[in-house]
Amino acid sequence: MGLSPRPDTRLIDTSSNEPWITTKLDAFVNWGRKNSLWPMPFGTACCAIEFMATAASKYDLARFGMERQAFSPRQADLLICAGRVPFKLAPVLRRIWQQMPQPKWCISMGACASTGGMFDNYAVVQGIDSIIPVDVYVPGCPPRPEGLLYGIMMLQKKVANERSGDPSLRNEMEPDPDTQLYIPPSVIDEVSEPFGNSIHQTRSGL
Amino acid sequence: MATTKRTVEVELSTTGLDAQGRPQRVPLAVDEGGNVLTMEAPLGIEPDLSGEHMLINLGPQHPATHGVLRLVLELDGETVVRCIPHVGYLHCGFEKIGEYRQYNQIIPWTDREDYLNSPGNNVAFALGAERLFGIDITERCTVLRVIACELSRIISHLVWLGTTCIDIGAFTPFLWAFQQREEVYEMLEMWIGARLTTSLTRVGGMGADIPDGFTEKLSAFVRGFPKVVDEIDRVITRNGIWVGRTVGLGVMSPEEAVNYGLSGPMVRASGVAYDVRKDFPYLDYETYDFDVPVGTNGDVYDRFLVRMEELRQSTRILDQALKRLPDGPVNVDDHRVILPPKSKATSDMESMIHHFKQVMEGPRPSTGECYVAVESPKGEKGYYMVSDGSSKPVRWRIRPPSFVNLSAIPRMVEGHLLSDVIAINASIDIVMGEIDR
Amino acid sequence: MTEGDAVNGVNRDGSFAPVIAGSALGATAAPATPRNVPNRGGAPNESIEPMRQQFATAVRRVDVVWGETTVVVDPTRVHDVIRWLHDDPSQRYDYLSDVTAVEFRDLEQPLEVVWHLRSLPYRRFIRIKVLLERGAALEVPSVWDIYKGADWLERECYDMFGIKFAGHPDLRRLLMWEQYNEGFPLRKDFPLRGRFSRSEQLRQALAANPEARYSKEELSIADAFEDLPADMRRRLTTGERTGE
Ligand code: SF4
Numbered sequence: 001m002g003l004s005p006r007p008d009t010r011l012i013d014t015s016s017n018e019p020w021i022t023t024k025l026d027a028f029v030n031w032g033r034k035n036s037l038w039p040m041p042f043g044t045a046c047c048a049i050e051f052m053a054t055a056a057s058k059y060d061l062a063r064f065g066m067e068r069q070a071f072s073p074r075q076a077d078l079l080i081c082a083g084r085v086p087f088k089l090a091p092v093l094r095r096i097w098q099q100m101p102q103p104k105w106c107i108s109m110g111a112c113a114s115t116g117g118m119f120d121n122y123a124v125v126q127g128i129d130s131i132i133p134v135d136v137y138v139p140g141c142p143p144r145p146e147g148l149l150y151g152i153m154m155l156q157k158k159v160a161n162e163r164s165g166d167p168s169l170r171n172e173m174e175p176d177p178d179t180q181l182y183i184p185p186s187v188i189d190e191v192s193e194p195f196g197n198s199i200h201q202t203r204s205g206l
Numbered sequence: 207m208a209t210t211k212r213t214v215e216v217e218l219s220t221t222g223l224d225a226q227g228r229p230q231r232v233p234l235a236v237d238e239g240g241n242v243l244t245m246e247a248p249l250g251i252e253p254d255l256s257g258e259h260m261l262i263n264l265g266p267q268h269p270a271t272h273g274v275l276r277l278v279l280e281l282d283g284e285t286v287v288r289c290i291p292h293v294g295y296l297h298c299g300f301e302k303i304g305e306y307r308q309y310n311q312i313i314p315w316t317d318r319e320d321y322l323n324s325p326g327n328n329v330a331f332a333l334g335a336e337r338l339f340g341i342d343i344t345e346r347c348t349v350l351r352v353i354a355c356e357l358s359r360i361i362s363h364l365v366w367l368g369t370t371c372i373d374i375g376a377f378t379p380f381l382w383a384f385q386q387r388e389e390v391y392e393m394l395e396m397w398i399g400a401r402l403t404t405s406l407t408r409v410g411g412m413g414a415d416i417p418d419g420f421t422e423k424l425s426a427f428v429r430g431f432p433k434v435v436d437e438i439d440r441v442i443t444r445n446g447i448w449v450g451r452t453v454g455l456g457v458m459s460p461e462e463a464v465n466y467g468l469s470g471p472m473v474r475a476s477g478v479a480y481d482v483r484k485d486f487p488y489l490d491y492e493t494y495d496f497d498v499p500v501g502t503n504g505d506v507y508d509r510f511l512v513r514m515e516e517l518r519q520s521t522r523i524l525d526q527a528l529k530r531l532p533d534g535p536v537n538v539d540d541h542r543v544i545l546p547p548k549s550k551a552t553s554d555m556e557s558m559i560h561h562f563k564q565v566m567e568g569p570r571p572s573t574g575e576c577y578v579a580v581e582s583p584k585g586e587k588g589y590y591m592v593s594d595g596s597s598k599p600v601r602w603r604i605r606p607p608s609f610v611n612l613s614a615i616p617r618m619v620e621g622h623l624l625s626d627v628i629a630i631n632a633s634i635d636i637v638m639g640e641i642d643r
Numbered sequence: 644m645t646e647g648d649a650v651n652g653v654n655r656d657g658s659f660a661p662v663i664a665g666s667a668l669g670a671t672a673a674p675a676t677p678r679n680v681p682n683r684g685g686a687p688n689e690s691i692e693p694m695r696q697q698f699a700t701a702v703r704r705v706d707v708v709w710g711e712t713t714v715v716v717d718p719t720r721v722h723d724v725i726r727w728l729h730d731d732p733s734q735r736y737d738y739l740s741d742v743t744a745v746e747f748r749d750l751e752q753p754l755e756v757v758w759h760l761r762s763l764p765y766r767r768f769i770r771i772k773v774l775l776e777r778g779a780a781l782e783v784p785s786v787w788d789i790y791k792g793a794d795w796l797e798r799e800c801y802d803m804f805g806i807k808f809a810g811h812p813d814l815r816r817l818l819m820w821e822q823y824n825e826g827f828p829l830r831k832d833f834p835l836r837g838r839f840s841r842s843e844q845l846r847q848a849l850a851a852n853p854e855a856r857y858s859k860e861e862l863s864i865a866d867a868f869e870d871l872p873a874d875m876r877r878r879l880t881t882g883e884r885t886g887e
C-alpha cells in the first residue's frame with residue numbers, strides 16, 4: 001500500500017501563459033474596496049433628490065462601482081448623509097453609523113449636513129461631524145451631481161491610499177459616556193457660533 | 207364647470223384581476239390535476255399566538271417611507287390593526303426663521319420646504335407677499351409663473367412616479383422619469399441658474415426673464431413629454447403586478463376625504479372635484495382650458511391614474527401658456543419692492559434713495575394678513591402671512607398639504623397587509639420637508 | 644355614470660359618485676382670479692349676515708382684509724360657530740384648511756388662534772379668530788369632533804405655541820420630541836437658536852436612545868409592556884419615558 005501522490009507544490013505555474021502580477025497587499029485590497037463601495041443613502045431632504053438624480057440615468061452612480069445601494073446599514077461601506085439633520089434625527093444617525101461594520105466611510109452631502117447650512121436655528125444640528133466622523137464634505141445647496149461624483153472620487157482616492165499598517169485605521173470612536181459626544185462641548189459651541197451674515201439676523205422685528 | 211370625469215376603468219390584458227375587478231387570488235398549492243388544494247386549519251390554534259399582536263417599527267430611516275417618516279404598526283399576523291405615525295424628524299424651524307427674514311429673503315426657504323416643487327412654492331409665496339403689498343403683477347409675469355407652476359407639477363409627479371414604482375417593484379419607470387426631470391432641470395438652469403432650489407420669483411416679479419431659446423426648448427419638451435407618459439402608461443397601468451398591488455387599497459370615501467382635509471390628487475381620487483386652480487383661481491387659471499381628473503374609487507390605483515392624467519393636463523396648460531406668452535416687462539414698476547436698474551441707481555438721485563431704502567430697510571407692507579392657497583402637486587398649499595408693518599412678517603405659516611394628507615394614514619392602512627402600507631404611504635406623495643418644516 | 648345612479652354617493656359598482664366643488668352655486672359665473680384687492684373693506688362673505696343673526700353676541704368683530712373675511716368670535720362660542728358653519732345647509736363649510744396661531748411682537752397684543760375654513764359647495768372662504776388675552780389660559784376648544792383633519796393641525800399648534808385644545812383626543816407634541824424641554828418654539832419669547840447652548844442641545848438629543856423611544860401606548864399594544872423589567876414599567880406608568 002503506497003502513499004497517495006504528493007500534491008503539486010507549484011502554486012503559480014510560471015511556465016504557462018497565465019498572467020500574474022506582484023503587488024502590495026494594501027494596494028490590491030484598496031483597489032478592490034474603492035471600486036466596490038456600497039453606499040447607504042441617508043437621505044433626509046432636498047439633497048436626497050439630487051442624490052437620486054446622481055443615481056439615475058444621466059449621471060449613473062453605477063459607473064463608480066456603486067450599482068448596489070445598501071439600504072441597510074449592516075451591509076454598507078459608505079454612508080452618504082444627504083440633507084439636514086435635526087436634533088430629533090441625531091440619535092438615529094448616530095445609531096446607523098454605529099451599526100455599520102468596518103471598514104466604513106462617510107460623505108456629508110450638502111451645506112446642511114456639513115454645517116447646518118441656512119438653518120441656524122433651534123432645530124438643526126450644526127454639522128453632522130459633531131455626531132459622526134466625516135471623511136468628505138461636499139459643499140453646495142444642493143451639490144450638483146457632478147459635485148457629489150467629485151466627492152466620491154475624492155473618497156476613492158482616500159481609500160486607495162489607506163495603509164493597513166496604520167494603527168489608528170478602523171478605530172471605532174467611542175463617545176464620552178457622560179455626554180455621548182465625540183468632541184468637547186466647548187468646541188461644539190465654538191464651531192456652531194453664527195457667522196457671516198446670520199449674526200445680523202437674530203432680531204425678528206425691524 | 208369644465209370638470210370632466212375621465213372614466214377610470216381597468217381592462218386587463220394580463221392576469222391579476224378577476225371578472226369583478228378584484229385582485230385574483232393565486233392558489234397556494236395544487237395537486238397533479240391542477241385542482242386547488244384547500245388547506246386544513248391546524249387543529250387547535252396555539253394558545254400563545256392567538257390574539258398576540260406584534261409591534262413593527264417602520265422608519266425613520268427606511269427607503270420606502272420617502273424620507274424620515276416613522277410608522278409604528280400594530281400587527282395581527284400580517285394585518286395592520288393600528289398605525290401610529292411619528293413625524294418631526296425633519297423639523298427645521300422654517301416658520302420661526304421666516305420671522306427673522308425679509309419677504310424676499312424668505313423665498314430661498316420656500317424652495318427647501320417642499321423641495322420637489324420649488325418653483326411652485328416660490329410662486330405661491332410671491333403671490334402671498336404681493337397680496338400684502340397690494341401689487342398686481344404684469345401680464346408676462348403671470349404667464350411665466352403659470353409655466354413655472356406646471357413645470358414643477360410635472361417634476362414633482364415624476365419623482366412620485368419613480369419612487370412609487372420602486373416601492374412597488376418596478377425600476378424602469380424611475381429611470382424614464384428622471385430622464386425627463388433632467389430635461390426640466392436643464393430648462394430651469396437656463397432660466398435661473400439652479401436645478402432644484404430655484405428661488406425663481408421675487409416679490410413683484412421674477413428673478414429673471416426667460417432666456418433666448420427657452421421657449422423652443424419648452425415647446426420641444428411639451429411635444430415629447432406626452433410620449434413618455436404614454437410609454438410609462440403602457441408599462442404599468444395595466445400591469446398585473448401593479449394593479450394587484452394598488453387596487454382597493456387605502457380607500458377614502460368622498461365625505462371622509464373632505465372631512466380629513468385631504469387635498470390634491472388624494473381628494474380628487476376619492477371623487478371630489480376640488481382643485482384650487484378651478485375653485486379659487488389665481489394667476490388667471492380660469493382662462494386656461496384644462497380638465498381636473500377625478501377618480502371614482504378613492505384607492506391607490508385611482509390616485510395613480512389621477513396623477514398620470516395631471517401630467518398630461520399640465521402639458522396642455524404649458525402649451526397654452528407658451529402660445530399666449532405676451533411681451534412686456536416682467537417686474538412691476540413699483541419702487542417699493544423692485545430694485546431700480548443698476549445704471550440708474552448710481553446716476554439718478556431718486557433711484558438711489560429707493561435702492562438704499564430697499565436694501566437697508568427692506569420693503570414694508572401695510573399691516574394686514576392674507577392666506578393665499580395654490581394647487582401644489584400635493585394639494586392645497588397655503589401661505590398665511592401676517593404683517594405688522596415691519597419688513598419681516600410676524601408670522602409665516604405654511605399650510606402643508608402632505609402633512610394633512612399624511613394625518614389620514616392611520617385610517618387608510620387599517621386592516622391592510624404590512625406590504626400594502628408601503629403602497630398606501632407612497633400614494634400619499636409625502637415630502638417630509640414639507641410635513642415637518 | 645350619472646349621479647342618479649348613486650345611492651348615498653356610492654354607485655352600484657361600488658365606486659363613488661363625484662362630488663363637485665361649487666355644486667351648490669348652480670350656474671353662476673365661474674370664479675376668477677382676484678384683482679386690485681383693497682387692503683381694507685369690501686363686501687364680507689355671504690355667511691356673515693346669517694352668522695350675526697344666529698350668534699349675535701358671539702361675533703365680536705368682522706373685518707375684510709385683502710378681500711378675506713375675518714370673524715373674531717367669543718372664545719367660549721367658537722366651537723358652536725364652527726359647528727354651525729359646518730352643519731348649516733346654507734353654509735356647508737365642510738373643509739378645514741388650517742388651524743394655527745399668531746403671536747405678535749408687541750407683547751401687549753393678544754395671541755390669536757386662527758381657523759381657515761372653506762365651503763367647497765359654495766366656494767367660500769372664511770377666517771375665524773379667537774383672541775387670547777395676555778395672562779389668560781391658552782386654551783380653546785378642539786374642532787376635532789367636527790373635522791378629523793384637525794388632529795395633527797391642533798397637535799402642531801400645541802407643540803409650537805403651547806395652546807391647549809380642549810377635547811382633542813391625543814394632545815402630544817408632534818414635531819419636537821416628547822421630552823423636548825426648551826419650550827414652545829414659535830412663541831416670541833423663544834430665541835431663534837433655542838434656549839440651550841448647542842452642545843447642551845446635542846447632548847440632550849443624543850441622550851435619547853432611539854430604540855427605547857416607544858411610548859407606553861405603543862408598548863402596551865404589543866403586550867411587550869408586561870415583559871418589560873419592573874422598574875421600567877414603573878417609570879412608564881408614572882409618565883417617565885424610557886431612554887431618558
Ligand atoms: S444643503 Fe440645501 S439642498 Fe441640501 S438639504 Fe440643505 S437646504 Fe436642502
